[in-house]
Amino acid sequence: MTKLSKHLHIPVEHTTLSNGLRVVASPDRSAPFVTVGVYYQIGFRLEPRGRSGFAHLFEHMMFQGSENAGKMEHIRLINSSGGLLNGTTNYDLTNYFEAVPSNALERVLWLEADRMRALKVDDENLRNQRDVVKEEVRVNVMNQPYGGFPWLDLPPVAFRNWPNAHNFYGDFADLDAATLGDVRHFFRTYYAPNNAVLVMLGDLDPAEAFKLAKRHFEKIPAAPPPPRADTSEPPQESERHGEVSETLGPLPAIAIGYTMPSRESPDWYAAGIVERVMHGGRAGRVFRKLVLEEQIAVDADGSADLLDTNGPTQMVSRIFHKPEFTSEGAVAIYDEIIDEMQRKGIPSDELEPVKVKFRSDFYSMLEGGMGSYMPRFGLMHYLACFTLFDGDPDRVNTVLDGFLNVTPGQAQAFAQKYLVPKNRAVLFRRPPAQRTPGAPLVGGAR
Amino acid sequence: MSSPIQQAQSAPATSAPALAPERPVVWPRRTVRTLANGLQVVLAESRAFPKITAQLYFRGGNAAVALKNPGLAEMTSAVVRTGTTSRTSRQIEEDLRRIGAGLGAHAGADSSSISAAGLAEFSGELLELIADLARNATFPQEEFEREQRQRYEELKIERTTPGFLAGERLRRVLFGPHPYAIVAPTLEQVEAYTRDQLVEFYKRYYVPTDSLLIVVGDFSAAAMMEQVEKIFGGWSAPKPEGQKSTEPPRASGRRVYLVDRPGTVQTQVLAGNVAVTRRDPDWFRAVLANSIYGGAFHSRLVMNIREQKGYTYSPRSSLNALREYGYFSVSAAVRNEVAAATLTEIFYEMDRMRSLPVSADELESARNYLTGVFSLGVATQDGLVGQLSIVYLDRLPEDYLESYRQRISALSAEDVLAAARRHFDSANAQIVMVGDRAQIGEQAALFGAVTAYDAQGKEIR
Numbered sequence: 001m002t003k004l005s006k007h008l009h010i011p012v013e014h015t016t017l018s019n020g021l022r023v024v025a026s027p028d029r030s031a032p033f034v035t036v037g038v039y040y041q042i043g044f045r046l047e048p049r050g051r052s053g054f055a056h057l058f059e060h061m062m063f064q065g066s067e068n069a070g071k072m073e074h075i076r077l078i079n080s081s082g083g084l085l086n087g088t089t090n091y092d093l094t095n096y097f098e099a100v101p102s103n104a105l106e107r108v109l110w111l112e113a114d115r116m117r118a119l120k121v122d123d124e125n126l127r128n129q130r131d132v133v134k135e136e137v138r139v140n141v142m143n144q145p146y147g148g149f150p151w152l153d154l155p156p157v158a159f160r161n162w163p164n165a166h167n168f169y170g171d172f173a174d175l176d177a178a179t180l181g182d183v184r185h186f187f188r189t190y191y192a193p194n195n196a197v198l199v200m201l202g203d204l205d206p207a208e209a210f211k212l213a214k215r216h217f218e219k220i221p222a223a224p225p226p227p228r229a230d231t232s233e234p235p236q237e238s239e240r241h242g243e244v245s246e247t248l249g250p251l252p253a254i255a256i257g258y259t260m261p262s263r264e265s266p267d268w269y270a271a272g273i274v275e276r277v278m279h280g281g282r283a284g285r286v287f288r289k290l291v292l293e294e295q296i297a298v299d300a301d302g303s304a305d306l307l308d309t310n311g312p313t314q315m316v317s318r319i320f321h322k323p324e325f326t327s328e329g330a331v332a333i334y335d336e337i338i339d340e341m342q343r344k345g346i347p348s349d350e351l352e353p354v355k356v357k358f359r360s361d362f363y364s365m366l367e368g369g370m371g372s373y374m375p376r377f378g379l380m381h382y383l384a385c386f387t388l389f390d391g392d393p394d395r396v397n398t399v400l401d402g403f404l405n406v407t408p409g410q411a412q413a414f415a416q417k418y419l420v421p422k423n424r425a426v427l428f429r430r431p432p433a434q435r436t437p438g439a440p441l442v443g444g445a446r
Numbered sequence: 447m448s449s450p451i452q453q454a455q456s457a458p459a460t461s462a463p464a465l466a467p468e469r470p471v472v473w474p475r476r477t478v479r480t481l482a483n484g485l486q487v488v489l490a491e492s493r494a495f496p497k498i499t500a501q502l503y504f505r506g507g508n509a510a511v512a513l514k515n516p517g518l519a520e521m522t523s524a525v526v527r528t529g530t531t532s533r534t535s536r537q538i539e540e541d542l543r544r545i546g547a548g549l550g551a552h553a554g555a556d557s558s559s560i561s562a563a564g565l566a567e568f569s570g571e572l573l574e575l576i577a578d579l580a581r582n583a584t585f586p587q588e589e590f591e592r593e594q595r596q597r598y599e600e601l602k603i604e605r606t607t608p609g610f611l612a613g614e615r616l617r618r619v620l621f622g623p624h625p626y627a628i629v630a631p632t633l634e635q636v637e638a639y640t641r642d643q644l645v646e647f648y649k650r651y652y653v654p655t656d657s658l659l660i661v662v663g664d665f666s667a668a669a670m671m672e673q674v675e676k677i678f679g680g681w682s683a684p685k686p687e688g689q690k691s692t693e694p695p696r697a698s699g700r701r702v703y704l705v706d707r708p709g710t711v712q713t714q715v716l717a718g719n720v721a722v723t724r725r726d727p728d729w730f731r732a733v734l735a736n737s738i739y740g741g742a743f744h745s746r747l748v749m750n751i752r753e754q755k756g757y758t759y760s761p762r763s764s765l766n767a768l769r770e771y772g773y774f775s776v777s778a779a780v781r782n783e784v785a786a787a788t789l790t791e792i793f794y795e796m797d798r799m800r801s802l803p804v805s806a807d808e809l810e811s812a813r814n815y816l817t818g819v820f821s822l823g824v825a826t827q828d829g830l831v832g833q834l835s836i837v838y839l840d841r842l843p844e845d846y847l848e849s850y851r852q853r854i855s856a857l858s859a860e861d862v863l864a865a866a867r868r869h870f871d872s873a874n875a876q877i878v879m880v881g882d883r884a885q886i887g888e889q890a891a892l893f894g895a896v897t898a899y900d901a902q903g904k905e906i907r
Binding site for chain 2: 007008028030031068069071077079080081082083084085099100101102103104105106107110111118120127129130132133134135136138139142143144146183184187188203216247248249250251280281282283288292298320322353354356357361366367368373375
């Protein structure tokens with residue numbers, strides 16, 4: 001194996017506290033700030049049935065106060081230290097993170113420890129955040145063209161097992177049904193130190209940072225390991241189809257999802273590279289064929305959440321096409337891309353540039369990853385994911401090699417095995433009124 | 447009061463640890479030189495990752511042509527990347543991928559730009575590609591037609607997006623005859639673009655004189671300057687003529703502009719007034735006042751309409767600085783029943799900022815917030831390019847980055863009060879509401895005379 005990722009080495013040190021909290025530190029003293037993340041191994045995939053959207057609602061509750069820092073105190077203390085904070089809910093994890101001047105490191109740890117140890121919320125907070133979450137769903141989904149496309153649309157079509165297939169943002173009835181009892185139970189079950197990882201990086205000394213972590217977190221008692229939901233999918237026998245109506249946007253949209261190989265399996269690396277052959281902007285095969293050559297689509301791209309998921313996940317192509325073409329016709333052209341890849345493979349003069357771009361994008365993700373406002377978000381995120389899912393944060397220094405060593409043969413074999421109808425779901429998002437087929441609006445026909 | 451949900455008994459520290467002594471912020475050193483052809487070059491080393499980020503700015507954007515051809519600068523930038531005298535569209539995209547780079551070409555109100563970020567080991571090729579697009583773009587007819595059609599379809603989508611519709615209407619209302627009033631073309635205007643118009647814009651504005659190249663990344667500045675000289679030094683073209691400007695109107699009294707979208711489940715509220723640019727002596731005072739009012743998570747507006755009342759997920763106020771004029775705006779997407787209640791709170795908090803000085807705690811918090819976040823903002827290559835572009839495009843003092851923290855830290859509660867009185871023009875705020883007129887029309891009328899529009903911008907009765 002060639003070691004291609006020798007260009008960048010991230011220093012990584014890690015330890016585990018006596019209560020099971022895994023702690024990772026990565027020093028970089030070039031600028032006086034630190035990025036801190038606390039990751040819990042609970043995401044929307046694992047939320048209780050009858051409580052769709054609860055993992056995300058709960059994430060909001062984590063900002064509502066803890067025993068020694070009341071409502072808005074977390075936010076005020078971070079902001080007034082010169083820092084930013086946020087949290088996100090994902091498939092298999094929920095994270096809380098801060099970027100602050102490095103003199104606020106201990107303050108951040110104290111705050112995170114306080115809410116890991118003793119969340120303090122009441123019915124009024126719950127009502128308030130339920131209202132806020134509903135407006136979040138309205139602004140991001142119900143009142144946006146293509147809102148929720150395809151991250152909320154596709155899973156119910158692609159998957160059969162509820163944890164993978166339900167509405168992750170939550171049905172309003174389920175949000176309304178959530179009680180403070182649910183909040184307590186969820187907190188006790190999943191928000192224990194032994195179900196979490198603490199990542200600290202930037203302007204710090206790892207030994208010193210571990211000492212601070214110990215001081216603030218080690219007395220929080222461990223809990224029984226939480227139950228792991230069974231996220232396995234029954235074998236898929238044939239292509240799956242679904243349709244959602246688009247009430248605001250004018251263009252028909254298509255999402256095509258292929259279920260990916262499991263994390264860290266040999267095919268998983270090929271998946272990462274083939275996905276970038278397909279997508280990755282204007283040089284990607286999907287954009288080139290559908291937008292540039294056939295000119296059926298207005299936009300076409302896609303992605304796969306490979307590095308930060310730990311359960312069934314899909315490579316998804318997203319296509320917005322001109323109304324004078326049918327969605328079925330667009331899929332037929334898309335299938336030509338797949339067919340060609342399966343028959344002819346991917347020549348190395350295409351594969352090698354894709355790998356260069358892959359490496360470049362990986363570095364960009366480490367450096368930023370959430371816009372420029374949250375420096376090193378990506379490094380924090382990957383360190384946490386490699387710790388939670390693979391037990392080895394140092395994978396951040398080696399994972400690239402697996403992708404960069406994919407051969408044309410492996411890429412073709414992957415395409416033949418995984419990019420097949422019985423491994424995919426196709427979703428049409430259709431506006432109610434499409435224009436008459438064949439009538440160009442601008443361009444040559446004027 | 448509820449009791450905390452304890453994991454179990456333990457004895458924690460009950461108050462937040464004090465901040466440790468601050469480590470000084472080291473501002474990235476810059477090398478600045480203006481080449482013989484008039485191109486200003488700004489270089490800054492940023493060596494944590496083996497990457498390079500470069501952006502070339504031209505001082506001609508959508509405002510330069512808005513009164514004749516709205517959106518023409520943006521259309522030009524979309525087609526600029528589709529062909530040069532030596533590369534086809536496909537080659538450009540493949541060359542980019544081969545050097546691990548991504549490219550963006552965009553136009554704002556005041557400038558057009560070509561930017562690229564990629565691996566530092568290919569910095570020469572990356573800069574050569576930017577230079578090729580800036581100097582030798584050919585605007586192939588078929589590429590133009592394809593991009594034109596794409597723009598047409600994108601615009602149709604934008605016109606179904608509440609945030610876009612609100613912003614478009616507010617700019618119209620605030621800037622009237624000034625080109626800043628127009629943020630996007632109509633569908634018909636897109637259909638009427640011709641290739642020749644793009645070429646003309648390109649010839650006129652994509653020139654080295656008075657333009658700006660910022661390069662940030664893993665390189666040594668001296669070697670990079672040599673490389674830049676070699677690649678951009680031989681380029682020359684005449685300087686574009688300056689524009690005559692019109693003043694925006696002076697608003698008198700609140701008025702409401704309702705963009706009707708029947709059946710929608712939420713109302714997008716946006717209110718604002720003409721304010722200041724970054725060159726105004728009041729800028730820092732206004733920034734601090736905005737931060738306390740609604741510019742940060744811990745601000746008064748967020749506390750009020752999100753954390754206390756649960757009206758909205760994402761309330762926000764901002765100071766928007768364009769080159770000639772700036773404006774202050776406040777926005778929230780709220781459920782229809784509380785559209786009026788939201789505006790009431792928006793103005794209540796504005797008036798409170800105008801009536802009473804902020805507390806010492808609030809002042810201190812907000813100053814720390816702004817100075818800290820400013821340092822975080824230059825910690826990525828992208829962020830640093832963004833900050834540098836503000837300094838050099840707006841021709842701010844050379845020590846803008848270095849002095850930002852001191853200037854913010856020196857401000858007092860009186861400064862905040864004065865800025866709020868001057869720049870939060872509550873009594874003359876112009877109000878945009880995007881939502882279902884049948885549900886929110888009566889609420890809208892509580893705040894002034896209402897003019898209604900459809901999503902295409904046509905006035906309706």
